[in-house]
Structures are given as C-alpha cells and as structure tokens.
Amino acid sequence: MPALLTEAEFSQNLNSNFRVKLADGELKLELVEVKGYNVGPNEQGGMERFSVFFSGPGDLKLPQHVYQLAHETMGEFEIFLVPVAGDEKNYRYEAVFNYFKT
Numbered sequence: 001m002p003a004l005l006t007e008a009e010f011s012q013n014l015n016s017n018f019r020v021k022l023a024d025g026e027l028k029l030e031l032v033e034v035k036g037y038n039v040g041p042n043e044q045g046g047m048e049r050f051s052v053f054f055s056g057p058g059d060l061k062l063p064q065h066v067y068q069l070a071h072e073t074m075g076e077f078e079i080f081l082v083p084v085a086g087d088e089k090n091y092r093y094e095a096v097f098n099y100f101k102t
Helices: 007-012
Strands: 017-022 025-036 047-057 065-071 075-086 090-100
Touching: 007 025, 007 047
Parallel strands: none
Antiparallel strands: 017 025, 017 065, 025 047, 047 090, 065 075, 075 090
16 A cells, blocks of 8 residues: 655654665665645645655765655655755755645
8 A cells, every 4th residue: 555645644753764775775764844835825725735854864965866765654655855954963855745635
C-alpha cells in the first residue's frame, strides 16, 4: 500500500527517523518540521500544500534529487529533497508538496 503523503500523516511522524536509500547504503534523516501553507485569495482551493523539513548528518550533503525513503509506519516512497541549509553539524533538507486533494 502506498504511503499517505499528507500534512497530517507527516505531522504524526514528527521527530522520527526516515532511511534514505543510497547506492552504497543508507542515511538516516530526522523529520524536524512540517509547515502547512494557507490558500491565498487568488489561489485555487482544494489543494494539499505543505513542506516537510529533515535534518541529516553534517558529514554528507545529499544533492538535490529524488530519493527512496523508508519509514517504520509510513512505509516506502520517493520524495524530491533539496538541501536548504547546512554546516559541519547537520544539513537541512526540504520537500514541498502541492497537489489536489482526492
């Protein structure tokens, strides 16, 4: 069964770990923030619009790319991650969701 990639589902799994599958192993990312967006006056309604932010180790910066993630309760899914901040301690990644609710 495919993962439910909704703001509510990610919010339920805040501060939990996700495994990123890499060619030479796995990397652990922690879901550290879920940020919803309100519909503006000139935007179409009925949309699911939010961002999720992950924190990963500072010794490996993942490039912007589509990655296969696995989570204990959400299962496996692909997600487009973009590095948005980082230093020697950790890197922060963002994934943006914007789609029609079913």
